[in-house]
Amino acid sequence: MKNNIILIGFMGSGKTSVGIRLSYFLKQTMIDTDKWIERCQQMSVSDLFALKGEEAFRAMETDCLKELIRTVDQQIISVGGGLPMREENHGLLKILGKVVYLRVTPEVVYKRLKSDTTRPLLQVENPMERIRELLGVRAPVYEACADVVVDVSDKTFEQIIKEIARAVKPA
Numbered sequence: 247m248k249n250n251i252i253l254i255g256f257m258g259s260g261k262t263s264v265g266i267r268l269s270y271f272l273k274q275t276m277i278d279t280d281k282w283i284e285r286c287q288q289m290s291v292s293d294l295f296a297l298k299g300e301e302a303f304r305a306m307e308t309d310c311l312k313e314l315i316r317t318v319d320q321q322i323i324s325v326g327g328g329l330p331m332r333e334e335n336h337g338l339l340k341i342l343g344k345v346v347y348l349r350v351t352p353e354v355v356y357k358r359l360k361s362d363t364t365r366p367l368l369q370v371e372n373p374m375e376r377i378r379e380l381l382g383v384r385a386p387v388y389e390a391c392a393d394v395v396v397d398v399s400d401k402t403f404e405q406i407i408k409e410i411a412r413a414v415k416p417a
């Protein structure tokens with residue numbers, strides 16, 4: 247097993263923004279799988295969904311994990327919210343490092359993302375319904391993949407980062 251910290255969780259749980267702050271706090275480099283894919287493909291996640299389709303994007307996520315296993319250690323890695331839903335990725339996440347699940351309520355997701363246009367899966371008539379539906383299916387999978395669970399709904403970035411740093415510190 248490698249020694250990275252991997253942040254998983256639903257859209258809007260804060261994986262990307264917590265990852266950036268955690269990387270400053272722990273003085274470790276940070277990689278976001280969405281950003282990595284966007285750079286490789288020279289296209290936004292929204293355009294990838296629209297032009298190549300979700301399945302193609304999911305395959306890119308798995309390729310990205312394999313590449314990170316080959317090339318990365320001692321880093322913070324934030325992943326897209328749907329990445330843990332592919333069973334093939336579970337073993338890859340385990341190899342990559344310690345998996346931290348940022349657990350969030352549907353109400354907080356809605357509040358944070360209601361004006362956001364960059365999450366293709368939430369561009370629907372009733373985003374709250376979609377959030378509840380997706381989170382219902384995904385939450386047990388996130389729990390099963392996680393080494394550490396952090397409730398983030400009513401916490402500041404500082405509280406979350408300190409909690410993660412404490413939880414992943416070697417004994």
Ligand SMILES: Nc1ncnc2c1ncn2[C@@H]1O[C@H](COP(=O)(O)OP(=O)(O)O)[C@@H](O)[C@H]1O
Nearest residue numbers: 256257258259260261262263264358401402403
């Ligand atoms: N703990 C928090 N407190 C306040 N705002 C937050 C918190 N976590 C995330 N956010 C905000 O929610 C939005 C989504 O965060 P982001 O890091 O993109 O989530 P994810 O990568 O999990 O989809 C951003 O505007 C971010 O600033």
Ligand SMILES: O=C(O)C1=C[C@@H](OP(=O)(O)O)[C@@H](O)[C@H](O)C1
Nearest residue numbers: 256257258280326327328365366
């Ligand atoms: O939950 C999902 O299926 C997705 C989450 C997004 O990342 P964030 O979780 O960082 O928003 C991005 O990968 C894509 O829009 C699909």
Ligand SMILES: [Mg+2]
Nearest residue numbers: 261262280325
């Ligand atoms: Mg993100």
